[in-house]
Amino acid sequence: MASDKTEKKFENPIYLGVKQDLDAIGKGMCLAKWTQVTLQLQSGHNHSCHHPKTHKISQSEIARNPSALHNTRYKKMRRKEMLSGARPTECDYCWNVEDNSDRFSDRVFKSGESWSYPFMNEIFNSNWREDYNPKYVEVAFSNACNFKCSYCGPSYSSKWVEEIEQYGAYPTTDNFNSVEWMKIEDKFPIPQREHNPYVEAFWKWWPELYRDLHTFRVTGGEPLMSKDTWEVLDYIIKHPNPNKELKLAINSNLGVPDNLVDKFIDKIKKIEDENRVKEIVIFTSVDTWGKQAEYIRTGLEFNRFWNNVNKILTECPRVIVTFMVTYNALSIFNYEKLIHNVYGLKDTYASIDRYWSSAVFLDSSYLRYPLHQTVQVLPYNFSENILNQTKLITYYAAPSFDPKHIGYSDVEVQKVKRIYDWMIAPQDVNQQIVNRYNFYKYFTEHDKRRGTNFVKTFPELEEFYNFCSTINL
Ligand code: SF4
Numbered sequence: 418m419a420s421d422k423t424e425k426k427f428e429n430p431i432y433l434g435v436k437q438d439l440d441a442i443g444k445g446m447c448l449a450k451w452t453q454v455t456l457q458l459q460s461g462h463n464h465s466c467h468h469p470k471t472h473k474i475s476q477s478e479i480a481r482n483p484s485a486l487h488n489t490r491y492k493k494m495r496r497k498e499m500l501s502g503a504r505p506t507e508c509d510y511c512w513n514v515e516d517n518s519d520r521f522s523d524r525v526f527k528s529g530e531s532w533s534y535p536f537m538n539e540i541f542n543s544n545w546r547e548d549y550n551p552k553y554v555e556v557a558f559s560n561a562c563n564f565k566c567s568y569c570g571p572s573y574s575s576k577w578v579e580e581i582e583q584y585g586a587y588p589t590t591d592n593f594n595s596v597e598w599m600k601i602e603d604k605f606p607i608p609q610r611e612h613n614p615y616v617e618a619f620w621k622w623w624p625e626l627y628r629d630l631h632t633f634r635v636t637g638g639e640p641l642m643s644k645d646t647w648e649v650l651d652y653i654i655k656h657p658n659p660n661k662e663l664k665l666a667i668n669s670n671l672g673v674p675d676n677l678v679d680k681f682i683d684k685i686k687k688i689e690d691e692n693r694v695k696e697i698v699i700f701t702s703v704d705t706w707g708k709q710a711e712y713i714r715t716g717l718e719f720n721r722f723w724n725n726v727n728k729i730l731t732e733c734p735r736v737i738v739t740f741m742v743t744y745n746a747l748s749i750f751n752y753e754k755l756i757h758n759v760y761g762l763k764d765t766y767a768s769i770d771r772y773w774s775s776a777v778f779l780d781s782s783y784l785r786y787p788l789h790q791t792v793q794v795l796p797y798n799f800s801e802n803i804l805n806q807t808k809l810i811t812y813y814a815a816p817s818f819d820p821k822h823i824g825y826s827d828v829e830v831q832k833v834k835r836i837y838d839w840m841i842a843p844q845d846v847n848q849q850i851v852n853r854y855n856f857y858k859y860f861t862e863h864d865k866r867r868g869t870n871f872v873k874t875f876p877e878l879e880e881f882y883n884f885c886s887t888i889n890l
Contacts, residue, residue, distance in 0.1 A: 442500065442501030442502070443503065445851075446528075447466075448527065448533040451496065453554075453723070453863075454696050456554065456557065457557050458616050459607055460615060461811050465551070474489055474615060475614070476614050480618075482624070486618055487546070493545055500541075511524045513814040520534065554626065557638065557640075558618065559609040559639070560606040560609075562574040562638045562670075564693065564714055565580060566743075568784055569748075569785070571596055581594055590863055591732055602820060620648075630730060632665075640669060641669050646667070657692075664694065664695055667697075668702075670717070671726060672718060672721065682728065685697060697735060698736070702714070704743050705740065705755055706754035709748075720765065727762075730776060736777070737776055737777070738777050738778070740755075743783075746784075747790070752806050753806055756779070756825075758830065761824075763775060783836045788848070789856040791838065793839070793849070795878075800837060800841050803840055813825050814826075850888060853884075854889075
């Protein structure tokens, strides 16, 4: 009889086949090193995939060859390792999964994606020295942003840069958002107003890159504050993608001035009407409901945000909106309202004649860093709130027999359950004391710098906040 271990491995025959194909080349082979890239042009960093640390792009390489934004010498050496049967150290995220469990790692899932798998043979037969055009590209053109969310930082927000330049790092034990580490890692963002050689190289590479794209996602900063995002949209309008399969995704906080939201809707409508892409997804962010959501994401005007979501869904009938939630310690009191109202959007916008049966998704991921703001900082009894949210989202789950899938999908439900599991997981008690000390230090300073009032906004946490103020390290 097969052991449990073997049975688990054979659970999914499609991925098993992908794994066998990869392993025939080597146990470290992964197509994502060729097919996927995240470009952080504001600092000239990139990585493939998003698990390994980013590495710096060489300015002299991109001056000769703009595709070296992705095809860096460093990355080619990792590809050489993969093609010769080795496991690159930087991919330890996957090796940890493979060495310590029976699960498939992301190298199998990413290699099995529709933007990877069809290219397996050409990659297997390629030389590690060759340049390769990625199919799944995420790009941040700049860190220009009108928000400064509590868990974000200067790499991704120019507002955060302004604050840290004025007041310095936060007085937590880890000097939260100190810019020193960015200087050490050569990640200090180039301000949008200055010439950026990485953005220049991107535009030189773009016509060739565009031809082969499967998915293109613009992140930031706030992409709608970057002129390059508008140039991308105009380019797509003017130049139909030859393979007609392009999936376009844009992140936006939907808190930019109204004229930019309207301009965005106009461009999206044109792209839709002229069938320029196969799919458009707008990823937006919110972490709970109302005033508490505004506290977490400085710059957010909740009602205007919600109106903008409705406006996009009404005016752009093919667009999909995904709420990316960074579920943190301050999300837990009003998350039910978000679950309830996102269900309302699913219902409203699935009931009209949409191209897609489901137009709205809730992607609930839990915050891991900074440690002082994760749900694990809170007393155990608050896990009850999350448990109730798992019950509510299960209540609103789509019946499997419903072809319209108006309710929440299994993935959406499971992601909320995962937050609960993570909150109640065992913790290092000493680390938790430090995190609680930092919780008080951070939010006290936040109130001082930004004119907010933590206790008034989160009366449910007054007792805990006062307890944290008594901790001495
Ligand atoms: S092996 Fe894993 S970490 Fe490395 S690129 Fe592939 S998916 Fe990413």
